[in-house]
Structure formats: structure tokens, C-alpha cells
Amino acid sequence: MKRIISLILVLVLALSLGVGCSQGGNEGEEKAFPYEKTVEIIAPASPGGGWDSTARALQKVIVDNKLAGDVNVVVSNLPGGNGSIAWNGLIDEKNPHKIAMDSSYIYLNSMLGIEGAPSIDDVTPIATLTNEWIGVFVSIDSPYNSINDLFDAVKADVNSVQFVVAPGKGNDDHLATLTTAKAYGIDVTEFDKTIVATDTSEILTGIMxxxxxxxxxxxxxxxxxxxxxxxxCLGITSNERYEGKFDYIPTIQEQGVDVVFPHWRGLLGAPGMTEEEIAWWNELIEAAIATDDWKEILDNNEWVSYYRNSADTKAMWEEEIVNYESLVEAAGLMVK
Incomplete structure (x- = not known):
């Protein structure tokens, strides 16, 4: 009898130790990303703008198509500093569950002297999503009918054509203007002195x-x-024409001026994100942009798909920043 009781005690002890070891093993196992039940896409601007509408469109596609499984995907707004406030928040928090919309301001802000602006080395590139091409516009009764007409006049007399940008110098519209002038053989430093800035609401009405x-x-x-x-519209900064009713408008490039200038929107994350964390976001975004819902959103907003994953976005940043530094320096806007 004692032997039976002893055997039972041994079995009970062994089972309890086994359960304990099993539980301890589960606790010690590394959990796959995401480690939390909610991930966040931050729009670094007030509701209604391009960053906000893109973030909310992406979130809607992910949620409606159940692409994140049981993980909640939310959007928040954190405006200020041309995006720098939101990006610095990611840098300080170092939370891989949060990413933020971005654009070329990720490198322009520091060049233009925005206080506390991070650099591309301070963040993790996640993806590039969409693009809006830039057009060159003159009034309907303007004597200029092509890019060559327009910049021939500038080349002959830099003060003869009044260019305007909005809302201020240093943005993509301004730099696309300088890029085209530079490609046309015009002294960018002198040309930029003639360009004026106005409010966004007044730029096209001012032309008209x-x-x-x-x-x-x-x-x-x-x-x-x-x-x-x-x-x-004398031309667009795309590498190919629009399809449909505006297919008669030529690109700047096909008019003999080697300029392709995108105005892209993308996503970045905190510094030090692991390959697994980056891959999770890339796979989620790639699944979203492959849906019919996303393609419909692009069509409805007339956005251009411009997807690049994390590695390709980093390469794009490194290539673009060299050109931007040259243009900002030539325009006298570089803050040392």
C-alpha cells in the first residue's frame, strides 16, 4: 500500500513539474510581431489633408478586408513642424507598432531649418505609397504654349516671366520649378530671386x-x-502622359527637358526596427495595395500608385536627398 501511495505521489509530482516546465517554456518563447493588439498610423497633419486622407484610406482597406487579422488598426493626427512633431514622437517612443505618413519633408525640414527636424538617419523607412505629379500652368491667353516657349523666355531674360509658388519656397512645387530651370541650362540662383510665394488659395486664381x-x-x-x-497646362513632371481626357498634355521630358519629379507620400517608423517588424508592415501594406478597394481609391482620388518597400524607399531617399541639397543650396534656403 505504501508503495502504491509513493508511486502516486511521484506521478503527481512529475506531472506538476511537467506542467510547470511547459508553462515556463511558453513564457520564455519569443512572441511574433505585433506584440500588442493595436497598431497605429499617424497622420502628421490636421484631418482633411493629403497625409490624413492617405492614412485613412489605407486603414479602411486593411480593416474592411481583414488583412491584419485580430490586430486593430487605428489612425491618429499629430500636426506640426511639417511632420517633424509626429516623427520625433516616434523617435522618442521607439514603438514599432506605430508608423507615420511622410513625404520629402523628412529631409527638407532639416535643410530649411525647421527646429528639431529629424534626418533620414533617425527613422526607419517603411514604404512609399502614392504620388501626385506636378503640372506647369499658365493662363489661357498666355503667349507660352510649351515648356520650351516658357523657359526660352526665362533664358533670354530671367525677369521676363513671373513665376509663383505656394505656400512658400522649399516645397516640392518650388524645387520642381528649379529642377526644370536647371535642366534647361538656366542659372538657378539668379532665377530663384525672381520667384515669388503666395497663399495656396491664390496661386491659380493669380495666374488666371x-x-x-x-x-x-x-x-x-x-x-x-x-x-x-x-x-x-504646358507639361507634367511624370515620365508618361495621363490616360483619358488629359492624354493630350505632354510630359516635360518628352519636350526635350530631362525632368521627372514626383510628389510622393509614404510611411516611416521608429529607429531600430527589426527586420521582422519591417517585414510585417511591408506585407500588410502590400496586401492592402493589391486589393480592388485600394485601386478604386486611387482612381477616385486620381492618385498614382508609387509603391516601394522599405529597402527601395531607403534607396530613393538617398538618391533624392543629393538633388534636394543642391537645389536648396542654390536657392539660398539651406540653413547650416
Whole structure:
């Protein structure tokens, strides 16, 4: 009897030790990312703008198609500093469950002297999502009918054509203007002295009213006035023409000026993200942009798909930043 009781005690002890070891093993195992039940996409601007609308469109596609499984995907807004406030928040928190929308401001801000602006070395590139091409617009009764007409006039007399940008110098519209002038063989430093800045709401009305002669601005913003018969579009910064009703508008490149200039929107994350964490986000985004819902969003907003994964986005940053530094320096906007 004692032997039976002893055997039972041994078995009970062995089972309890086994369960304990098993539980301890589970606790010691590394959990796959995401480690939390909620991930966040931050729009570094107020609701309604390009960053916000892109972030919310991406979130909607992910949620509607159940691409993140049981992980919640939320969007928040944190405006300020051309994105720098949100990006610095990611840097300080170092939370791989949070990513933020970005654009070329990730390198422009520090060049332009935005206080506390991070550099590309301070963050992790996640992806590039969309692009909006830039158009060159003049009034409907302008004597200029091509990029060559326009920049021939500038080359002959740098003060003869009044260019305007909005809302200020240093953004993509301004740098696309300088890039085209540079490619045309014009002294960018002297040319930039003639460019004026105005409020965004006044740039196209100013062209139509005869206050300015030409501007580079978001193509889709200007094309509605082209369709209404108020403006002419002399070219777009794309490498190929639009399809459909605006297919008659040439690219700048096909007019003999070697310029392709995107205005992209993408996503970045905290510094030090692991390959697993980056891969999870890339796989989620790739699944989202492959859906019919995402393609419909692109069509409805007339956005251009410009997807690049983390590695390709990093390569794009490193290539673009060299050109941007040269242009900002030539325009006298570089803050040392």
C-alpha cells in the first residue's frame, strides 16, 4: 500500500513539474510581431489633408478586408513642424507598432531649418505609397504654349516671366520649378530671386487674373481649370502622359527637358526596427495595395500608385536627398 501511495505521489509530482516546465517554456518563447493588439498610423497633419486622407484610406482597406487579422488598426493626427512633431514622437517612443505618413519633408525640414527636424538617419523607412505629379500652368491667353516657349523666355531674360509658388519656397512645387530651370541650362540662383510665394488659395486664381505668369503646382489641382478653359497646362513632371481626357498634355521630358519629379507620400517608423517588424508592415501594406478597394481609391482620388518597400524607399531617399541639397543650396534656403 505504501508503495502504491509513493508511486502516486511521484506521478503527481512529475506531472506538476511537467506542467510547470511547459508553462515556463511558453513564457520564455519569443512572441511574433505585433506584440500588442493595436497598431497605429499617424497622420502628421490636421484631418482633411493629403497625409490624413492617405492614412485613412489605407486603414479602411486593411480593416474592411481583414488583412491584419485580430490586430486593430487605428489612425491618429499629430500636426506640426511639417511632420517633424509626429516623427520625433516616434523617435522618442521607439514603438514599432506605430508608423507615420511622410513625404520629402523628412529631409527638407532639416535643410530649411525647421527646429528639431529629424534626418533620414533617425527613422526607419517603411514604404512609399502614392504620388501626385506636378503640372506647369499658365493662363489661357498666355503667349507660352510649351515648356520650351516658357523657359526660352526665362533664358533670354530671367525677369521676363513671373513665376509663383505656394505656400512658400522649399516645397516640392518650388524645387520642381528649379529642377526644370536647371535642366534647361538656366542659372538657378539668379532665377530663384525672381520667384515669388503666395497663399495656396491664390496661386491659380493669380495666374488666371494675370498677377503671375506661370506656376508649378499639383497637376490635378490645375487640370480642373484647364478643363474649364481658364488655364493651359504646358507639361507634367511624370515620365508618361495621363490616360483619358488629359492624354493630350505632354510630359516635360518628352519636350526635350530631362525632368521627372514626383510628389510622393509614404510611411516611416521608429529607429531600430527589426527586420521582422519591417517585414510585417511591408506585407500588410502590400496586401492592402493589391486589393480592388485600394485601386478604386486611387482612381477616385486620381492618385498614382508609387509603391516601394522599405529597402527601395531607403534607396530613393538617398538618391533624392543629393538633388534636394543642391537645389536648396542654390536657392539660398539651406540653413547650416
Amino acid at each position: 487674373g494675370g498677377f503671375y505668369d506661370a506656376c508649378f503646382t499639383g497637376a490635378l489641382e490645375g487640370l480642373e481649370f484647364v478643363e474649364a478653359g481658364n488655364l493651359k
